[in-house]
Amino acid sequence: MPLSPPRPLLRRRASTxxxxxxxxxxxLTVSPxxxxxxxxxxxxxxxxxxxxxxxxxxxxxxxxxxxADSCDPHAKPGTTALGDLLKxxxxxSSYGIDRTCGTDPLPTSExxxxxxxxxxxxxxxxxxxAQIQALIGWLFAKDADGHSYANARRLxxxxxxxxxxxxxxxRAAEGWRPYMGCAARTSTAYDTTCHRDHIHIxxxxxxxxxxxxxxxxxxxxxxxxxxxxxxxNWAAPYTAARxxxxxxxxxxxxxxxxxxxxxxxTTYSGMALGVGxxxxxxxxxxxxxxxxxxxxxxxLTQAAVSGWQTSHGLAATGVVDADTWxxxxxxxxxxxxxxxxxxxxxxTRYASRTLRVGSQGPAVAAVQHRLHMHPARxxxxxxxxxxxxxxxxxxxxxxDGVVGPSTWAALGA
Numbered sequence: 001m002p003l004s005p006p007r008p009l010l011r012r013r014a015s016t017x018x019x020x021x022x023x024x025x026x027x028l029t030v031s032p033x034x035x036x037x038x039x040x041x042x043x044x045x046x047x048x049x050x051x052x053x054x055x056x057x058x059x060x061x062x063x064x065x066x067x068a069d070s071c072d073p074h075a076k077p078g079t080t081a082l083g084d085l086l087k088x089x090x091x092x093s094s095y096g097i098d099r100t101c102g103t104d105p106l107p108t109s110e111x112x113x114x115x116x117x118x119x120x121x122x123x124x125x126x127x128x129x130a131q132i133q134a135l136i137g138w139l140f141a142k143d144a145d146g147h148s149y150a151n152a153r154r155l156x157x158x159x160x161x162x163x164x165x166x167x168x169x170x171r172a173a174e175g176w177r178p179y180m181g182c183a184a185r186t187s188t189a190y191d192t193t194c195h196r197d198h199i200h201i202x203x204x205x206x207x208x209x210x211x212x213x214x215x216x217x218x219x220x221x222x223x224x225x226x227x228x229x230x231x232x233n234w235a236a237p238y239t240a241a242r243x244x245x246x247x248x249x250x251x252x253x254x255x256x257x258x259x260x261x262x263x264x265x266t267t268y269s270g271m272a273l274g275v276g277x278x279x280x281x282x283x284x285x286x287x288x289x290x291x292x293x294x295x296x297x298x299x300l301t302q303a304a305v306s307g308w309q310t311s312h313g314l315a316a317t318g319v320v321d322a323d324t325w326x327x328x329x330x331x332x333x334x335x336x337x338x339x340x341x342x343x344x345x346x347x348t349r350y351a352s353r354t355l356r357v358g359s360q361g362p363a364v365a366a367v368q369h370r371l372h373m374h375p376a377r378x379x380x381x382x383x384x385x386x387x388x389x390x391x392x393x394x395x396x397x398x399x400d401g402v403v404g405p406s407t408w409a410a411l412g413a
Contacts, residue, residue, distance in 0.1 A: 046127075046134035049089045055154070058219045059147045060212055062169040063158040063204040068108045068115075069246075070226045071271035071281070072237035073098035076114040078210035079203055082155060086119050090131050095119045100279035101271055105193075110158075113225070113238070115208030117201045123163045124188075124196070132162060132199050154214035156207015161200040205238070229322055231329075232270030236322065255333070261287055261398050262332040269329055273320040275302050285320055287400060288328050290386075290393035308393060331396050343412035344370060351413035355403035357385050367403055370411050 075083075075097040083095040096118045099111035110116035121128035139157060143150035152169065159168040164182035167175065182194035191197040205223035206212055212220045226235040227246035235246075254266040264284040271281055275297055283295040291304035302318035310316045312327045320328075342348050347370060350363035359380040368376035371387045385401035392399040395410040403411075 046131045047089055048134050048138035049085050049151075051151070052214060052217065054217055055143075056213055056217060056219055057145060058213075059143075059145075059150065060153045060156065060206070060219055061222075062149060062153060062172055063156055063207070064222065065158060065168065065170040066205060066225055068110045068113045069228055070235040070237050071101040071112050071268075071273070072114060073101055073112050074114045076203075076208040076210075076238075078156065078206075078208045078212070078215065079115050079117050081210055081215060082201070082203070082207075083117050083119065086117075086135070089135075090121070093120060093131075101277075102268055102279050102281040110202040113208070115203045115205065117203070118198045119201065120198045122191070122197045124191075129163075135199075136160070136162070151214065154212055156204035156212045156220070158202045158204050158207070159200075160202075161195040163196055164194050205241070209238075209241070211241075228270060232322060232325055233266070234268060234270030236270070236272055252329075259332065259398065262329075265325075265328055265332055269325045270322060271320070271325075273297055274318070275299065285328070287398050288332060288393065290389035290399040293400065311394065345413075347408065347411055347413035351405070351408040353403075355380055356401070357381065367411065 079097050083097065087093050087095060097111065097116065098114050099109060101112045104111065111118075119132075121132050123129045123132075139152040139155075139160075140149050141151070142148050147153065149169070149172065157169060159166060159170075161167075161179055164179055164185075165176040166179045167177070171177070179194065182190065182196075185194055204212075205225040206220040209223065210216075211223070221241070221243060223241040223243070224245050225242060226238050227242070228235045228249050230249050231252060233252050252266055252269060254263040258266070261284060264280070265288060268281040268284070273282055273285060277297040278295055280295065282297045282301070283293045285291075285297075286293040286295075286301055286304070289301075289304045289308035291301045305320060305324070306316040306318040309318075309324060309327075312331070314323055314327055317324075347366055350366055353363050355364055355367060357380055361378055364380045364384070365376045365378035367388070368378070368384060371384075371391060373384065373387055388403060388407065389399040389401045391410070392401075392407060397406055397410060
Protein backbone atom coordinates (compact mmCIF):
# COMPACT_ATOMS: atom_id res chain seq x y z
CA MET A 1 0.00 0.00 0.00
CA PRO A 2 1.42 3.42 -0.94
CA LEU A 3 2.37 5.68 1.93
CA SER A 4 1.71 9.40 1.89
CA PRO A 5 4.43 11.82 3.01
CA PRO A 6 4.33 13.27 6.53
CA ARG A 7 1.98 16.19 6.97
CA PRO A 8 3.61 19.68 6.84
CA LEU A 9 2.59 20.43 10.43
CA LEU A 10 5.02 17.74 11.55
CA ARG A 11 7.99 19.58 10.05
CA ARG A 12 8.67 21.74 13.11
CA ARG A 13 11.70 22.50 15.20
CA ALA A 14 13.09 19.66 17.33
CA SER A 15 12.03 21.14 20.66
CA THR A 16 8.40 21.56 19.52
CA UNK A 17 8.13 17.99 18.22
CA UNK A 18 9.76 16.56 21.32
CA UNK A 19 7.36 18.42 23.59
CA UNK A 20 4.37 17.15 21.59
CA UNK A 21 5.70 13.59 21.56
CA UNK A 22 6.12 13.56 25.33
CA UNK A 23 2.65 14.93 25.86
CA UNK A 24 1.18 12.04 23.85
CA UNK A 25 3.47 9.23 25.00
CA UNK A 26 3.36 9.90 28.72
CA UNK A 27 6.32 10.40 31.02
CA LEU A 28 9.52 9.36 29.31
CA THR A 29 13.05 9.29 30.66
CA VAL A 30 14.44 12.28 28.81
CA SER A 31 15.61 14.71 31.46
CA PRO A 32 14.98 18.49 31.30
CA UNK A 33 18.71 18.96 30.92
CA UNK A 34 18.71 16.69 27.90
CA UNK A 35 15.81 18.58 26.36
CA UNK A 36 17.71 21.80 26.86
CA UNK A 37 20.77 20.60 24.96
CA UNK A 38 21.43 22.99 22.07
CA UNK A 39 21.03 21.77 18.51
CA UNK A 40 23.74 23.04 16.19
CA UNK A 41 22.26 25.31 13.52
CA UNK A 42 18.68 25.60 12.31
CA UNK A 43 17.23 22.11 11.72
CA UNK A 44 13.79 20.72 10.96
CA UNK A 45 12.06 18.53 13.50
CA UNK A 46 12.52 14.76 13.23
CA UNK A 47 10.56 13.03 10.50
CA UNK A 48 7.93 10.42 11.22
CA UNK A 49 6.86 7.50 9.03
CA UNK A 50 4.37 8.18 6.29
CA UNK A 51 0.78 7.11 6.79
CA UNK A 52 -1.16 4.85 4.39
CA UNK A 53 -3.18 6.78 1.84
CA UNK A 54 -6.42 4.98 2.70
CA UNK A 55 -7.45 3.52 6.02
CA UNK A 56 -10.76 2.07 7.22
CA UNK A 57 -12.81 4.00 9.76
CA UNK A 58 -12.67 0.97 12.05
CA UNK A 59 -9.43 0.13 13.82
CA UNK A 60 -7.82 -2.76 15.69
CA UNK A 61 -8.07 -2.81 19.47
CA UNK A 62 -4.97 -2.48 21.60
CA UNK A 63 -2.98 -5.70 21.26
CA UNK A 64 -3.32 -8.35 23.96
CA UNK A 65 -0.19 -9.82 25.50
CA UNK A 66 0.65 -13.04 23.68
CA UNK A 67 4.17 -14.04 24.76
CA ALA A 68 6.58 -15.99 22.61
CA ASP A 69 6.16 -19.73 23.00
CA SER A 70 7.74 -21.15 19.84
CA CYS A 71 11.20 -21.35 18.32
CA ASP A 72 11.07 -20.02 14.77
CA PRO A 73 13.66 -17.22 14.66
CA HIS A 74 12.96 -16.03 11.14
CA ALA A 75 11.72 -12.51 10.44
CA LYS A 76 8.00 -12.41 9.83
CA PRO A 77 6.70 -10.22 6.97
CA GLY A 78 5.06 -7.54 9.11
CA THR A 79 8.13 -7.21 11.33
CA THR A 80 10.35 -6.79 8.29
CA ALA A 81 7.95 -4.29 6.72
CA LEU A 82 7.99 -2.17 9.88
CA GLY A 83 11.78 -2.32 10.08
CA ASP A 84 12.10 -1.24 6.46
CA LEU A 85 9.65 1.62 7.03
CA LEU A 86 11.63 2.92 10.00
CA LYS A 87 14.93 2.53 8.20
CA UNK A 88 13.61 4.51 5.24
CA UNK A 89 12.29 7.22 7.56
CA UNK A 90 15.59 7.62 9.41
CA UNK A 91 18.53 7.33 6.97
CA UNK A 92 21.63 5.68 8.38
CA SER A 93 19.64 3.60 10.88
CA SER A 94 19.45 -0.19 11.12
CA TYR A 95 17.39 -2.89 12.79
CA GLY A 96 17.54 -6.55 13.85
CA ILE A 97 14.77 -9.12 14.24
CA ASP A 98 15.59 -12.79 14.77
CA ARG A 99 17.69 -14.23 17.57
CA THR A 100 19.00 -17.76 18.21
CA CYS A 101 16.67 -19.61 20.57
CA GLY A 102 18.00 -20.02 24.08
CA THR A 103 20.42 -17.09 23.96
CA ASP A 104 18.23 -14.35 25.44
CA PRO A 105 18.86 -13.53 29.13
CA LEU A 106 15.09 -13.57 29.68
CA PRO A 107 13.19 -16.89 29.63
CA THR A 108 11.45 -16.02 26.38
CA SER A 109 11.59 -13.41 23.65
CA GLU A 110 9.44 -12.47 20.66
CA UNK A 111 12.75 -12.40 18.77
CA UNK A 112 12.47 -16.21 18.87
CA UNK A 113 9.19 -15.87 16.94
CA UNK A 114 10.55 -13.34 14.45
CA UNK A 115 8.01 -10.78 15.67
CA UNK A 116 10.24 -8.44 17.68
CA UNK A 117 12.23 -5.58 16.20
CA UNK A 118 15.26 -3.82 17.68
CA UNK A 119 15.59 -0.44 15.95
CA UNK A 120 19.01 1.00 16.68
CA UNK A 121 18.98 4.61 17.86
CA UNK A 122 20.79 5.90 20.96
CA UNK A 123 19.52 8.13 23.74
CA UNK A 124 23.05 9.50 23.99
CA UNK A 125 22.70 11.15 20.57
CA UNK A 126 20.36 14.17 20.76
CA UNK A 127 19.35 13.68 17.12
CA UNK A 128 18.61 9.97 17.49
CA UNK A 129 16.82 10.47 20.80
CA ALA A 130 14.62 13.08 19.15
CA GLN A 131 13.84 10.68 16.32
CA ILE A 132 12.58 8.00 18.69
CA GLN A 133 10.56 10.49 20.69
CA ALA A 134 8.94 11.65 17.46
CA LEU A 135 8.31 8.02 16.45
CA ILE A 136 6.64 7.29 19.79
CA GLY A 137 4.51 10.38 19.42
CA TRP A 138 3.45 9.19 15.96
CA LEU A 139 2.58 5.72 17.28
CA PHE A 140 0.53 7.05 20.20
CA ALA A 141 -1.22 10.03 18.58
CA LYS A 142 -4.94 10.10 17.85
CA ASP A 143 -5.98 9.81 14.23
CA ALA A 144 -8.54 11.98 12.44
CA ASP A 145 -11.32 9.78 13.81
CA GLY A 146 -10.18 10.24 17.41
CA HIS A 147 -8.65 6.79 17.93
CA SER A 148 -5.88 6.93 20.55
CA TYR A 149 -2.63 5.04 19.88
CA ALA A 150 -3.82 4.86 16.29
CA ASN A 151 -0.66 3.79 14.48
CA ALA A 152 0.39 1.47 17.31
CA ARG A 153 -2.97 -0.28 16.99
CA ARG A 154 -2.89 -0.41 13.19
CA LEU A 155 0.62 -1.92 13.27
CA UNK A 156 -0.14 -4.40 16.06
CA UNK A 157 2.40 -3.01 18.54
CA UNK A 158 2.24 -5.17 21.67
CA UNK A 159 4.89 -3.39 23.73
CA UNK A 160 7.83 -1.00 23.51
CA UNK A 161 11.01 -0.83 25.59
CA UNK A 162 13.06 2.35 25.38
CA UNK A 163 15.40 4.27 27.65
CA UNK A 164 14.88 2.36 30.92
CA UNK A 165 11.11 1.96 30.55
CA UNK A 166 8.46 -0.30 29.06
CA UNK A 167 5.02 0.50 27.64
CA UNK A 168 2.52 -2.29 27.03
CA UNK A 169 -0.63 -2.00 24.93
CA UNK A 170 -2.24 -4.46 27.33
CA ARG A 171 -1.47 -2.07 30.23
CA ALA A 172 -1.77 1.21 28.35
CA ALA A 173 -3.58 2.96 31.19
CA GLU A 174 -0.43 2.61 33.33
CA GLY A 175 1.71 4.47 30.81
CA TRP A 176 5.46 3.94 30.86
CA ARG A 177 6.71 1.69 33.67
CA PRO A 178 10.26 1.19 35.05
CA TYR A 179 12.17 -1.59 33.34
CA MET A 180 14.44 -3.97 35.30
CA GLY A 181 15.80 -1.31 37.65
CA CYS A 182 17.49 0.42 34.73
CA ALA A 183 17.00 3.95 36.02
CA ALA A 184 19.80 3.26 38.52
CA ARG A 185 22.03 1.55 35.95
CA THR A 186 23.46 4.61 34.27
CA SER A 187 26.70 3.05 32.98
CA THR A 188 27.08 2.65 29.22
CA ALA A 189 27.66 -1.04 29.94
CA TYR A 190 23.89 -1.33 30.50
CA ASP A 191 22.85 0.59 27.39
CA THR A 192 21.77 -2.57 25.54
CA THR A 193 20.11 -4.28 28.52
CA CYS A 194 18.25 -1.09 29.38
CA HIS A 195 17.37 -0.31 25.76
CA ARG A 196 19.23 2.97 25.56
CA ASP A 197 20.96 2.10 22.30
CA HIS A 198 17.81 0.77 20.60
CA ILE A 199 14.05 0.70 20.94
CA HIS A 200 12.49 -2.74 21.20
CA ILE A 201 9.15 -3.23 19.44
CA UNK A 202 7.23 -6.48 19.95
CA UNK A 203 4.28 -7.12 17.66
CA UNK A 204 1.08 -9.12 17.91
CA UNK A 205 0.84 -12.11 15.61
CA UNK A 206 -1.50 -10.24 13.27
CA UNK A 207 0.98 -7.39 13.14
CA UNK A 208 3.96 -9.67 12.61
CA UNK A 209 2.17 -11.48 9.78
CA UNK A 210 1.37 -8.14 8.07
CA UNK A 211 -2.40 -8.55 8.27
CA UNK A 212 -3.23 -5.32 10.11
CA UNK A 213 -5.03 -2.35 8.60
CA UNK A 214 -1.84 -0.29 8.30
CA UNK A 215 -0.71 -2.69 5.57
CA UNK A 216 -3.94 -4.15 4.17
CA UNK A 217 -6.57 -1.45 4.65
CA UNK A 218 -8.69 -3.98 6.54
CA UNK A 219 -8.97 -4.46 10.29
CA UNK A 220 -7.26 -7.71 11.29
CA UNK A 221 -8.84 -10.31 13.54
CA UNK A 222 -6.94 -11.12 16.71
CA UNK A 223 -4.44 -13.96 16.30
CA UNK A 224 -3.22 -15.94 19.31
CA UNK A 225 -0.51 -17.86 17.49
CA UNK A 226 0.74 -21.41 18.14
CA UNK A 227 -0.02 -23.28 21.37
CA UNK A 228 2.15 -25.47 23.58
CA UNK A 229 1.37 -29.16 23.85
CA UNK A 230 0.95 -30.83 27.20
CA UNK A 231 4.25 -32.07 28.64
CA UNK A 232 6.39 -29.63 26.64
CA ASN A 233 7.50 -26.06 27.32
CA TRP A 234 7.55 -24.72 23.75
CA ALA A 235 5.09 -24.79 20.87
CA ALA A 236 5.70 -25.83 17.30
CA PRO A 237 6.37 -22.98 14.82
CA TYR A 238 3.53 -20.79 13.58
CA THR A 239 1.56 -22.25 10.68
CA ALA A 240 -1.84 -20.53 10.74
CA ALA A 241 -3.87 -17.91 12.57
CA ARG A 242 -5.66 -18.93 15.74
CA UNK A 243 -8.81 -17.04 16.73
CA UNK A 244 -9.08 -18.31 20.30
CA UNK A 245 -6.62 -18.17 23.22
CA UNK A 246 -4.45 -21.20 23.83
CA UNK A 247 -5.60 -23.59 26.57
CA UNK A 248 -3.72 -23.31 29.83
CA UNK A 249 -0.94 -25.89 29.95
CA UNK A 250 1.41 -26.10 32.95
CA UNK A 251 5.12 -25.69 32.34
CA UNK A 252 7.35 -28.71 32.82
CA UNK A 253 10.15 -28.68 35.39
CA UNK A 254 13.02 -31.10 35.87
CA UNK A 255 13.38 -32.82 39.23
CA UNK A 256 15.79 -31.46 41.80
CA UNK A 257 18.08 -34.45 41.22
CA UNK A 258 18.07 -34.12 37.43
CA UNK A 259 21.36 -33.84 35.59
CA UNK A 260 22.36 -30.50 33.99
CA UNK A 261 21.56 -32.00 30.58
CA UNK A 262 18.10 -33.10 31.74
CA UNK A 263 17.39 -29.63 33.12
CA UNK A 264 18.44 -27.96 29.87
CA UNK A 265 16.40 -30.31 27.72
CA THR A 266 13.36 -29.86 29.96
CA THR A 267 13.62 -26.07 29.80
CA TYR A 268 13.63 -26.01 25.99
CA SER A 269 11.47 -29.06 25.33
CA GLY A 270 9.25 -28.65 22.30
CA MET A 271 11.48 -26.33 20.25
CA ALA A 272 11.42 -27.65 16.69
CA LEU A 273 15.01 -28.16 15.53
CA GLY A 274 16.45 -29.21 12.21
CA VAL A 275 19.28 -28.66 9.76
CA GLY A 276 20.47 -25.05 9.85
CA UNK A 277 19.56 -24.34 13.47
CA UNK A 278 22.26 -23.32 15.91
CA UNK A 279 22.75 -22.47 19.58
CA UNK A 280 22.73 -23.94 23.07
CA UNK A 281 19.52 -25.94 22.57
CA UNK A 282 21.04 -27.70 19.58
CA UNK A 283 24.13 -28.42 21.66
CA UNK A 284 22.05 -30.07 24.40
CA UNK A 285 20.24 -32.27 21.89
CA UNK A 286 23.56 -33.25 20.34
CA UNK A 287 24.81 -34.37 23.74
CA UNK A 288 21.69 -36.46 24.24
CA UNK A 289 21.83 -38.23 20.87
CA UNK A 290 25.59 -38.75 20.71
CA UNK A 291 26.53 -36.14 18.12
CA UNK A 292 29.48 -33.78 18.41
CA UNK A 293 28.18 -30.96 20.67
CA UNK A 294 29.23 -28.00 18.51
CA UNK A 295 25.85 -26.23 18.59
CA UNK A 296 25.37 -26.48 14.81
CA UNK A 297 22.63 -28.73 13.41
CA UNK A 298 24.26 -30.11 10.27
CA UNK A 299 24.08 -33.40 8.33
CA LEU A 300 26.01 -35.33 10.99
CA THR A 301 23.62 -34.19 13.72
CA GLN A 302 20.69 -35.02 11.47
CA ALA A 303 22.07 -38.54 11.05
CA ALA A 304 22.62 -38.89 14.82
CA VAL A 305 19.06 -37.74 15.52
CA SER A 306 17.71 -40.21 12.93
CA GLY A 307 19.70 -43.02 14.52
CA TRP A 308 18.49 -42.09 17.98
CA GLN A 309 14.89 -41.95 16.76
CA THR A 310 15.18 -45.42 15.20
CA SER A 311 16.70 -46.91 18.35
CA HIS A 312 13.85 -45.46 20.42
CA GLY A 313 11.01 -46.60 18.17
CA LEU A 314 10.34 -43.24 16.53
CA ALA A 315 10.08 -42.25 12.89
CA ALA A 316 13.59 -41.44 11.64
CA THR A 317 12.90 -37.92 10.38
CA GLY A 318 16.14 -36.32 11.55
CA VAL A 319 14.03 -33.44 12.93
CA VAL A 320 13.58 -32.86 16.66
CA ASP A 321 9.78 -32.71 16.85
CA ALA A 322 7.30 -33.11 19.73
CA ASP A 323 7.52 -36.93 19.81
CA THR A 324 11.32 -36.80 19.80
CA TRP A 325 11.30 -34.30 22.67
CA UNK A 326 9.09 -36.58 24.73
CA UNK A 327 11.47 -39.46 24.04
CA UNK A 328 14.48 -37.35 25.00
CA UNK A 329 12.87 -36.26 28.27
CA UNK A 330 12.04 -39.86 29.14
CA UNK A 331 15.57 -40.99 28.28
CA UNK A 332 17.43 -38.37 30.31
CA UNK A 333 15.09 -38.80 33.26
CA UNK A 334 15.69 -42.56 33.46
CA UNK A 335 18.23 -43.50 36.14
CA UNK A 336 21.42 -45.21 35.02
CA UNK A 337 21.48 -48.87 36.01
CA UNK A 338 24.45 -49.54 38.28
CA UNK A 339 24.77 -53.18 39.36
CA UNK A 340 25.75 -53.91 42.94
CA UNK A 341 28.75 -55.93 41.75
CA UNK A 342 30.86 -55.34 38.64
CA UNK A 343 29.58 -57.26 35.62
CA UNK A 344 32.91 -56.76 33.86
CA UNK A 345 35.46 -56.97 36.69
CA UNK A 346 38.30 -56.80 34.19
CA UNK A 347 37.51 -53.09 33.81
CA THR A 348 37.51 -52.33 37.54
CA ARG A 349 41.25 -51.74 37.74
CA TYR A 350 40.91 -48.87 35.26
CA ALA A 351 37.74 -47.24 36.67
CA SER A 352 39.63 -44.44 38.44
CA ARG A 353 41.02 -43.16 35.13
CA THR A 354 39.40 -40.71 32.72
CA LEU A 355 39.83 -41.62 29.07
CA ARG A 356 39.36 -39.29 26.11
CA VAL A 357 40.74 -38.64 22.64
CA GLY A 358 44.53 -38.96 22.88
CA SER A 359 44.55 -41.53 25.69
CA GLN A 360 46.53 -44.74 25.08
CA GLY A 361 47.27 -48.01 26.77
CA PRO A 362 45.58 -51.12 28.21
CA ALA A 363 42.67 -49.14 29.74
CA VAL A 364 41.68 -47.90 26.29
CA ALA A 365 42.07 -51.40 24.86
CA ALA A 366 39.81 -52.77 27.62
CA VAL A 367 37.10 -50.25 26.79
CA GLN A 368 37.41 -51.05 23.09
CA HIS A 369 37.00 -54.78 23.82
CA ARG A 370 33.96 -54.01 25.99
CA LEU A 371 32.44 -52.00 23.12
CA HIS A 372 33.17 -54.83 20.66
CA MET A 373 35.66 -52.79 18.66
CA HIS A 374 38.11 -54.84 16.62
CA PRO A 375 40.97 -54.52 16.49
CA ALA A 376 41.40 -53.03 19.97
CA ARG A 377 44.65 -51.13 19.48
CA UNK A 378 44.62 -49.20 22.74
CA UNK A 379 44.56 -45.78 21.05
CA UNK A 380 41.61 -43.45 21.78
CA UNK A 381 40.80 -41.76 18.48
CA UNK A 382 37.72 -40.40 16.74
CA UNK A 383 36.32 -43.88 16.06
CA UNK A 384 36.50 -44.83 19.74
CA UNK A 385 34.98 -41.51 20.76
CA UNK A 386 32.04 -42.08 18.41
CA UNK A 387 31.47 -45.58 19.84
CA UNK A 388 31.64 -44.25 23.42
CA UNK A 389 29.10 -41.54 22.58
CA UNK A 390 26.72 -44.11 21.13
CA UNK A 391 27.06 -46.23 24.27
CA UNK A 392 26.47 -43.21 26.51
CA UNK A 393 23.38 -42.17 24.57
CA UNK A 394 21.87 -45.65 24.82
CA UNK A 395 22.51 -45.63 28.58
CA UNK A 396 21.04 -42.16 29.14
CA UNK A 397 24.37 -40.52 29.92
CA UNK A 398 25.80 -37.24 28.71
CA UNK A 399 27.13 -38.25 25.30
CA ASP A 400 30.43 -36.39 25.46
CA GLY A 401 32.68 -39.24 24.35
CA VAL A 402 34.69 -39.14 27.59
CA VAL A 403 34.96 -42.25 29.77
CA GLY A 404 34.50 -41.01 33.33
CA PRO A 405 32.96 -42.47 36.52
CA SER A 406 29.37 -42.74 35.27
CA THR A 407 30.45 -44.30 31.97
CA TRP A 408 32.74 -46.80 33.75
CA ALA A 409 29.78 -47.77 35.96
CA ALA A 410 27.52 -48.27 32.95
CA LEU A 411 30.28 -50.33 31.30
CA GLY A 412 30.16 -52.66 34.32
CA ALA A 413 33.48 -51.75 35.93
